[in-house]
Amino acid sequence: MKTTIAVLCLAACAASAREYHVSVDGSHPFKTISAAAEVVQPGDVITVHAGIYRERVNPPRGGTSDASRIVYQAATGEKVVITGSEVLTEKWELVENDTWKVIIPNSFFGEFNPFADLIRGDWFANRKKLKIHTGALHLNGHWLVETFTLEDVMKPAGNDPAWFTKGDKKNTTVWAQFKGVNPNEELIEVTARRTVFYPENPGINYITVRGFILKNAATPWSPPTAEQIGLIGTHWSKGWIIEDNEVSYSACAGIALGKHGDEFDNKARSAEGYVGTIERGLKQGWSKEKIGSHVVRNNHVHDCGQVGIVGSLGSAFCTVDGNTIHDIYVRKPFGGAEMAGIKFHGAMDAVISNNHIYHCANHGIWLDWMNQGTRVTGNLLYNNDMDDLFMEVNHGPFVIDNNIFLxxxxxxxxxxxxxxxxxxxxxxxxxxxxxxxxxxxxxxxxxxxxxxxxxxxxxxxxxxxxxxxxxxxxxxxxxxxxxxxxxxxxxxxxxxxxxxxxxxxxxxxxxxxxxxxxxxxxxxxxxxxxxxxxxxxxxxxxxxxxxxxxxxxxxxxxxxxxxxxxxxxxxxxxxxxxxxx
Structure with missing residues (x-):
């Protein structure tokens, strides 16, 4: 009798599940993903059709189990871009050489201006005391390099064109090198959002994000002692599946499986401080029953300023499989720790398998503290600046097998x-x-x-x-x-x-x-x-x-x-x- 009731309940849930369609051109009921997210319920699917969606998706709720999750997916065979950038329509003026200038009213950015937001935090090293911003300037889909003096940006452009910014209470002024092009005739974008797909609240469980191009976010520095906000991130939750996406052009972290935030964020830069972080994490539910167990698979992660995939505590019990990760921290405007293709703290019983990791300007895979029961298997790594694998202060058992480390x-x-x-x-x-x-x-x-x-x-x-x-x-x-x-x-x-x-x-x-x-x-x-x-x-x-x-x-x-x-x-x-x- 109990089995019959359970089967009937499952059938009823399946019958009540709905699929919501989103199209930026208005041909479906919703024009934004965020609008569909407000009505979707556990077991439902949001299918997003071709187009560029300039929004931050903040899921208000998640699923209730692996069998009753909320799915966000790109329509099969359609190119769906979710971006944290906005098109810049203000007119550029030529100054000299290849350098142009634009004045952007701060009202353009609303409450968050990435060109006034500096990268900083625990284990961040800025020895030259540069003003390194989370914002970025993009020319035809690719970001330019930030430089730190007006004198530098006034020089003729080299192989890596640069930009410089200075702001006041009313305006943000940007000088940029455009080698051989008129920026008024090209697609110029600026990052305008801190993240692209990230729940504001923790505990938003059992979400699937599948098949999107996710790009251009002014993400903050992601140390293990602070809330880790990626271009896409899980925010102290359980059971996400992030698969078949392209994740790129994040100021700091691409995909974040990290910890919750609290009043101690970026105030615990020591071994003892991190032990305190762990103890608070345990009080905040850090356990297999409540946190982690995410699946991150078959994603293409590239051009991130700090780290491809990061996770402090929230990476426990996760599977990271089949991802290609490259061009991470290659610009090196700052130093410190936390830079790698994959950087995990406390990823116990996690499996890191079959990933292709190269051209990371620090470590390929860096497993730091409490990676107990973790397995690293079948990965291909090469052309990483420092090493392919850094195992730091783990006491075992852990297994490293069948990898190609070059x-x-x-x-x-x-x-x-x-x-x-x-x-x-x-x-x-x-x-x-x-x-x-x-x-x-x-x-x-x-x-x-x-x-x-x-x-x-x-x-x-x-x-x-x-x-x-x-x-x-x-x-x-x-x-x-x-x-x-x-x-x-x-x-x-x-x-x-x-x-x-x-x-x-x-x-x-x-x-x-x-x-x-x-x-x-x-x-x-x-x-x-x-x-x-x-x-x-x-x-x-x-x-x-x-x-x-x-x-x-x-x-x-x-x-x-x-x-x-x-x-x-x-x-x-x-x-x-x-x-x-």
Whole structure:
């Protein structure tokens, strides 16, 4: 009887679900996404048709479960742009050389003027004390570079045309270099909104955002000790799906899975301050039942000033899969921390898989504090300025497997209790304990704090990796906690080749140099337990690991081949590594 009632309730919910259509030309009931958002209810769908929507979507409510979520989607096959910029129609006047000037009344921006809003916050380093704004000027869809003196912008334009701004109580004046074009005859836009798709209130759960071009936001700096506002963000909630979108031209963060805001935002720049942030997060509901478990997949994230995907605490229990992330923090007007393709704090039991990350002017993936139970698998990283992977003050267990890491230096290990399995590691590994910071560890699959300890370093398991530097693992010779190294092998060369149909890896292998070492299948039983936490290496759902698939999903059989591929030929070979499917 109970089963029958449940089925009838589900059927009734499905019957009551509605699909609302939005079109900017007025051919459907709603002309703005925001208007449709006001009426949509759990289980409903908003389908948005082709056009440019200049608005900030602030969902007033979310779904009630994964089965009864609210879906925002672009109509199939239609180009739908949601942007935080406005077209600038004021007349530009030529000053000299390639430099033009425009005066914009502050009323144009309303309550928020990004050209008067400075980037600042915890772990933000502005040593030259520059006035770096969240606003941006766009020429025909691409942003220009901010410069910081009128003298600089008056020079002839180089390869990266620049702009400079100065404002008063009534107007904002912008000088800009337009090389070989008249800005009065081109599409000129200025960012006018802080974010594009972001709920003002926390706890707006179970939302899907699918298939949009999301661009041009004056996002604030996103440290782990403040509310993290991305061009699109989840704002301390649970169960979002962000998929198949293009996210670009964010002043700071592209996609944010971050924490709530409170009176301590940007006032906790210390290890102790962040511990306080964690404790307040626990009081604000940080748990698997209430926060995280988002899915971020198959998005194209590029041209963000700070970070591609960020998350402090709210990234726990998430899946980040199949995304392409590039051109992050490449302009480098400031320093500090928090700059990476992906930067997570507290992403316990998260899975970061099958992502393509390159040309990030800091770290590719940076996992900082409490990434316990986290798995990084099947990712392709190269051409990142500092390294591909930075593991900072995590106590384990965590797993890094079947990745292609081609930047050198490749890995920065300031953690302990990790398992590095079947990776291609092209360059140097940096290893350094962290004895001066006490950082938390947790019960299995939980956000609760067990204790705080320093990071002695070591206790890693390094199995069946391909290395390009014969002595790459010697950095662990004097580790305080013993490091297991077995089944690793050296290859001659590895390089990326980009073609019209994808990305290829050129490998040169001398199998004869690998010896006759037996390489067993790596499993949970082989890995044992992390020393500090006392926990086994298991999947986020608690089931055991068996590393029987390679980078491309092929089965591993017999004596394990080192590196991310189950089979390799002798000598030079070319393997398509992106897209993977």
């Amino acid at each position: 930047t050198s230096p490749t890995i920065w290990d300031r953690s302990e209790g990790g398992a590095y399995i079947h990776n291609l590691i092209a360059g140097k590994i940096k290893f350094r304990p962290e004895l001066n910071r006490l950082t938390p560890y947790h019960p299995a699959h939980s956000t609760e704090i067990t204790d705080l300890v320093n990071t002695k370093g070591g206790d890693d398991r390094i199995y069946h990796n391909m290395l390009m530097l014969p002595g790459a693992l010697s950095v662990y010779d004097d580790a305080t906690l013993p490091v297991t190294r077995a089944g690793n092998a050296v290859i001659e060369s590895a390089s990326i080749v980009k073609k019209t149909d994808g990305v290829y890896l050129d490998l040169t292998v001398s199998r004869g140099d690998w010896g006759k070492e037996k390489r067993p299948m790596v499993t949970t039983d082989l890995l044992g337990t992390a020393k500090v936490t006392g926990l086994p290496f298991v999947k986020p759902d608690g089931s055991p690991y068996r590393f029987d698939k390679d980078f491309l999903g092929a089965d591993r059989k017999g004596n394990m081949t080192p590196g991310p591929f189950s089979e390799l030929k002798e000598g030079r070979q070319r393997i398509k590594v992106w897209p993977k499917r």
